[in-house]
Amino acid sequence: MVILSLTLLMLLFTLVNLLFLRPLTAPIPAPPTAVCIPLRNEERNVPKLITSLKAALADESHVYLYEDRSEDDTYEALIRAIGDDERFTIFRGVPLPEGWAGKVHACHQLATRTTEPYVLFLDADVTIDPTFIGRLHGTLVQEGAVFLSGFPRFPTPTWLGKLLIPMQHVLIAQHLPLFWRKVRHPAFAAANGMNVLVERKSYDDVGGHASIHDSLIDDIDLCREFKRRKKVTSLVNVSPYITCDMYATNEEVWNGFSKNVFKGMNEAVGIALYFFLYYGIQLSAFIAFLVRTDLTSFLACIFVLLARLAIDVKSGGRHFWLHPFSLIAYLLLLSSAVVRKWRRKPISWKGRTYQ
Numbered sequence: 001m002v003i004l005s006l007t008l009l010m011l012l013f014t015l016v017n018l019l020f021l022r023p024l025t026a027p028i029p030a031p032p033t034a035v036c037i038p039l040r041n042e043e044r045n046v047p048k049l050i051t052s053l054k055a056a057l058a059d060e061s062h063v064y065l066y067e068d069r070s071e072d073d074t075y076e077a078l079i080r081a082i083g084d085d086e087r088f089t090i091f092r093g094v095p096l097p098e099g100w101a102g103k104v105h106a107c108h109q110l111a112t113r114t115t116e117p118y119v120l121f122l123d124a125d126v127t128i129d130p131t132f133i134g135r136l137h138g139t140l141v142q143e144g145a146v147f148l149s150g151f152p153r154f155p156t157p158t159w160l161g162k163l164l165i166p167m168q169h170v171l172i173a174q175h176l177p178l179f180w181r182k183v184r185h186p187a188f189a190a191a192n193g194m195n196v197l198v199e200r201k202s203y204d205d206v207g208g209h210a211s212i213h214d215s216l217i218d219d220i221d222l223c224r225e226f227k228r229r230k231k232v233t234s235l236v237n238v239s240p241y242i243t244c245d246m247y248a249t250n251e252e253v254w255n256g257f258s259k260n261v262f263k264g265m266n267e268a269v270g271i272a273l274y275f276f277l278y279y280g281i282q283l284s285a286f287i288a289f290l291v292r293t294d295l296t297s298f299l300a301c302i303f304v305l306l307a308r309l310a311i312d313v314k315s316g317g318r319h320f321w322l323h324p325f326s327l328i329a330y331l332l333l334l335s336s337a338v339v340r341k342w343r344r345k346p347i348s349w350k351g352r353t354y355q
Helices: 002-018 041-055 074-082 103-113 131-144 159-164 167-175 198-204 206-214 218-228 252-257 270-291 297-317 320-344
Strands: 033-039 062-067 090-092 118-122 126-128 147-151 195-199 235-237 241-246 347-349 352-354
Touching: 002 167, 002 195, 002 270, 033 041, 033 103, 041 074, 062 074, 062 103, 062 131, 074 090, 074 218, 074 320, 103 118, 103 206, 118 131, 126 297, 131 195, 131 235, 147 218, 159 297, 167 297, 167 320, 195 198, 198 241, 206 218, 218 235, 252 320, 252 347, 252 352, 270 297, 270 320, 297 320
Parallel strands: 033 062, 033 118, 062 090, 147 235
Antiparallel strands: 118 195, 126 241, 147 195, 347 352
């Protein structure tokens, strides 16, 4: 009966919380915007990225690409895809300074080499709708914010991707009080670095990416810097207008999430225990149903699946029925990340190693 009550509360909170995940507005004419994209070993993503950008770029905006000393043919792919389009500029990467994280340094380089009054940071593995940039600007105005972000729709070609990648939407819907999304307190920081639109002046005021130079969760940490300085940030539903092909292999899925799942909790054991308990309760509903099939355990499972279905409907997901297996994968991932930190083992990502 306790599990039934708790899963019902989880369902109710999820349904109410999702009501506050605002959609993007209709597009407005975009002011001059520097679209800044770091690329390291992104050869496979370049053609789709550049094609979508060519269709989406407003007259007064420009795309800046930082080719971060890739070990594949990213630069050559960029040259081929861009052709003679003068709306694109490629910067060649410089050596990574001591104490900097790779993506943070790339974003810093891009920001300091551009002058437009707005900066849109995108990841290289996204594909955007032609109206996306205009919709972001319209939503930024509507929200009264200077920092705007959201979680894309995620194609999931691998079995581990189907289990873990959609959990990003689950974590936001079930743990971030979206009705407080604009509260100017670092505890309510939530962002997704795949797409972050910022007002240049506010970005400079908080110190930009230089203020988080060693961060492996640059999106959340940058959002925290904005909130510490009482800037208004917002998280909205961007998934109908941007897609992210995050990881192509099961190994990439595991390694990619391993580097930030615990760091996103400030590596606080207490917070990790809360998440173990929260999703452990959800998993126990399914275990109870397998051990003893009765109405109580059946309803508890239904409540958990309905919450996941509501999240998938909002985010464009399709695999809510895999949620029990997602819970197992997520709890194993979090356990692995906690143990890795306890053993002080380094993190490797895109040919670079971080402690």
